[in-house]
Amino acid sequence: MTTPGPDDVRQGPAVPERRLHPVTPFRRAWAPVAVIAGWAVHDPNQAQEQLTRLTTTMLLAGLAVLVPVAALYGFMSWWFTHFSVTDSELRIRTGLLFRRTAHIRLERIQAVDVTQPLLARVAGVAKLRIDVVGADKKDELAFLGEDEARALRAELLARAAGFAPETAREVGEAPARELMRLPARELAISLVLTGATWGSLVAALVVPPVLWLATHSVVTVLATGLPLLGAAGASSVGRFVAEYDWTVGESPDGLRIDHGLLDRTHETVPPGRVQTVRIVEPLLWRRRGWVRVELDVAGSSNSVLVPVAPRAVAESVVARVLPGVTVPPLRSLTRPPRRAGRCVPLWWRGYGITVTDTVFAARHGLLRRRLSLVPHAKVQSVRRSQGPWERLWRLADVHVDTGANKTVTARLRDAQQAAALLQNQAERSRTSRRDARPDRWMT
Numbered sequence: 443m444t445t446p447g448p449d450d451v452r453q454g455p456a457v458p459e460r461r462l463h464p465v466t467p468f469r470r471a472w473a474p475v476a477v478i479a480g481w482a483v484h485d486p487n488q489a490q491e492q493l494t495r496l497t498t499t500m501l502l503a504g505l506a507v508l509v510p511v512a513a514l515y516g517f518m519s520w521w522f523t524h525f526s527v528t529d530s531e532l533r534i535r536t537g538l539l540f541r542r543t544a545h546i547r548l549e550r551i552q553a554v555d556v557t558q559p560l561l562a563r564v565a566g567v568a569k570l571r572i573d574v575v576g577a578d579k580k581d582e583l584a585f586l587g588e589d590e591a592r593a594l595r596a597e598l599l600a601r602a603a604g605f606a607p608e609t610a611r612e613v614g615e616a617p618a619r620e621l622m623r624l625p626a627r628e629l630a631i632s633l634v635l636t637g638a639t640w641g642s643l644v645a646a647l648v649v650p651p652v653l654w655l656a657t658h659s660v661v662t663v664l665a666t667g668l669p670l671l672g673a674a675g676a677s678s679v680g681r682f683v684a685e686y687d688w689t690v691g692e693s694p695d696g697l698r699i700d701h702g703l704l705d706r707t708h709e710t711v712p713p714g715r716v717q718t719v720r721i722v723e724p725l726l727w728r729r730r731g732w733v734r735v736e737l738d739v740a741g742s743s744n745s746v747l748v749p750v751a752p753r754a755v756a757e758s759v760v761a762r763v764l765p766g767v768t769v770p771p772l773r774s775l776t777r778p779p780r781r782a783g784r785c786v787p788l789w790w791r792g793y794g795i796t797v798t799d800t801v802f803a804a805r806h807g808l809l810r811r812r813l814s815l816v817p818h819a820k821v822q823s824v825r826r827s828q829g830p831w832e833r834l835w836r837l838a839d840v841h842v843d844t845g846a847n848k849t850v851t852a853r854l855r856d857a858q859q860a861a862a863l864l865q866n867q868a869e870r871s872r873t874s875r876r877d878a879r880p881d882r883w884m885t
Contacts, residue, residue: 457526457527457528458526459524459525459526459535460524460525460526461520461521461523461524462520462523462525462583462584462585462586463567463585463586463587463590464520465565465567465585466516466520466523466584466585467513467516467517467519467520468516518538519536519538522535522536522537522538523535523536525583527594527597527598527601530547530548530549531545531546531547531548532544532545532546532548532551532572532598533545533546534546534581534583544581546572546574546581547574548598548601548602549602549604550574550575551572551573551574551575551598551599551601551602552573552574552575552602552712552715552740553572553573553696553709553710553711553712554570554571554572554573554595554598554599554710555570555571555573555580555707555708555709555710556568556569556570556571556591556592556595556707556708557569557571557705557706557707557708558588558702558705558706558707559704559705560704560705562585563706565585566587566588567585567586567587567588567591568585568586568587568588568591568592569582569583569584569585569586569591570582570583570584570586570591570594570595572598573712575715575740592615593614593615595615596614596615596616599616599695599710603694603695616693616694616695617693618691618692618693618698619691619692619693620689620690620691621690621691621692621697621758621759621762622689622690622748622751622755622758622759623687623688623689623690624685624687624688624689624748624749624750624751626686626687628732628750629682629685629686629688629749629750630682632727632732632749632750633677633678633681633682635724635726635727635730636677636724636726637724637725637726637809637810638677639674639677639678642670642673642674642677642678643674643678645670645673645674646667646670646671646673646674649666649667649670650663650666650667650670653666653667681749682703683702683703683704684701684702684703684705685701685746685749686701686702686703687700687701687702687703688700688701688748688749689701690747690748690759692762695710695712696710696711696712697710697711697747697759697762697763698710698711699711699746699747711737711739711747711763712739715739715740716737716738716739716763716764716820717738717739717740717816717817717820717844717845717846717848718737718738718814718815718816718820718844718846718848718850719735719736719737719738719747719760719763719764719814719815720735720736720737720738720812720813720814720815721733721734721735721753721756721757721760721769721812721813721815722734722735722736722810722811722812723810723811723812723813724809724810725809725810727750730752731752731753732750732751732752732753733748733750733751733752733753733756734746734748734749734750734756735747735748735751735756735759735760737763738844738846738848739846740844740845740846747759747760747763757769760815764800764801764815764817766800767800767801767815767817768798768800769813769815770796770798770801770803772794772805772813774796775794775795775796775803775805776794776795776796777790777791777793777794778790778793778837778853778854778855778856779837779854779856781835781836781837782835782837782853782854784831784835785831785832785835785837785854786853786854788808789808790853790854791808792805792806792807792808792811793805793806793852793853793854795852795855795863797863797866797867797870800817800818800874801815801816801817801818802815802816802818802821802842802850802852802867802870803815803816804842804850804851804852804853806851806853814850816842816844816850817874818867818870818871818873818874818875819871819874819875819877820844820845821842821843821844821867821870821871821874822843822844822845823842823843824840824841824842824843824864824867824868824871825840825841825843825864826838826839826840826841826860826861826864827839827841828857828860832854832857833857836856836857836858837854837855837856837857837860838855838856838857838860838861839851839852839853839854839855839860840852840855840860840863840864840867842867
């Protein structure tokens with residue numbers, strides 16, 4: 443758990459403290475500049491008015507003051523930031539005027555990610571992001587030397603797995619076995635065949651001319667067109683850059699995901715913390731047999747396991763993240779009764795459900811199919827709901843809640859079947875939690 447407090451909150455044996463990489467002050471020196479830029483964006487008219495009043499001498503004098511102040515701020519913030527690893531926790535001490543000490547219990551660490559933005563890769567440094575159970579925000583150490591970041595990551599994972607401190611430093615990074623690697627050509631084709639890419643691109647090309655003909659206002663066209671162009675770029679070029687060279691490997695500390703063209707990211711999917719797996723199948727991918735695999739991980743923002751892959755490859759990766767789980771075939775899914783069409787015309791055909799010995803599986807969507815798999819042991823609660831129109835046609839929905847604050851719903855089931863499903867699922871969940879393996883690494 444991460445809790446702020448003074449340095450003397452916890453007493454323990456003295457441990458050596460370490461500082462971040464010396465390149466860190468350059469990153470933090472941008473903070474005063476960012477404040478000025480934020481003010482200018484917030485009130486552009488006032489900023490432009492003040493800027494026109496400044497002479498060349500005043501601008502040079504301002505830079506002569508701003509640059510040393512920014513450099514001093516960056517240096518002081520780096521100087522007063524320390525971290526150390528004790529027998530039971532990772533401590534991060536920060537703050538120039540207001541001190542803050544984060545105590546991160548090692549046994550509550552569930553993932554340690556190494557990220558390298560483009561400039562960080564050039565400088566040979568990396569950022570360490572620590573995912574802690576129960577924390578909404580990741581703590582981070584930015585920046586460390588690349589080798590130091592990987593060594594510290596390996597040590598923290600070993601400590602979280604229960605290794606003794608003196609042994610954890612010697613364990614090193616656990617070996618990984620590659621499960622899949624996404625070719626760049628396949629990624630590019632999948633983005634071209636994604637409806638969101640074309641939808642945002644068409645909107646960016648059509649909406650601005652229509653607004654110009656209607657309003658003849660450049661401000662309105664720019665205010666609408668630029669966000670649309672940004673959305674089109676994010677759904678195509680942005681995704682290609684972020685998901686480039688996507689690699690999934692298996693190691694004793696979980697599934698490792700490496701990806702990124704400019705900013706390189708090394709993530710870990712912690713075993714035992716995956717609550718839901720979704721297999722997404724867009725309409726234009728079906729002819730090629732491609733699917734996308736998404737995750738809901740308790741207390742983590744990691745959400746993509748496989749951007750695009752043939753179904754057989756994707757299912758083999760799912761089998762590694764959910765041991766003992768087999769993805770049920772589509773023919774095993776049962777649709778709602780035909781009278782469900784009176785509640786949701788046409789789209790009711792996209793709903794389906796099946797329950798196996800290991801998972802609760804529900805499908806949604808006609809054009810973009812989504813098959814959600816919830817292991818019985820991860821079900822936190824089961825609910826049955828029935829609106830007035832559903833009561834009229836003897837239908838009901840069954841909702842399965844998971845530990846990631848997500849819900850998977852079996853829509854428009856027969857009312858009697860929904861009641862039986864509710865009772866049986868509650869019993870399956872109790873039995874599965876009792877027999878489930880502990881959520882530990884390297885076991």
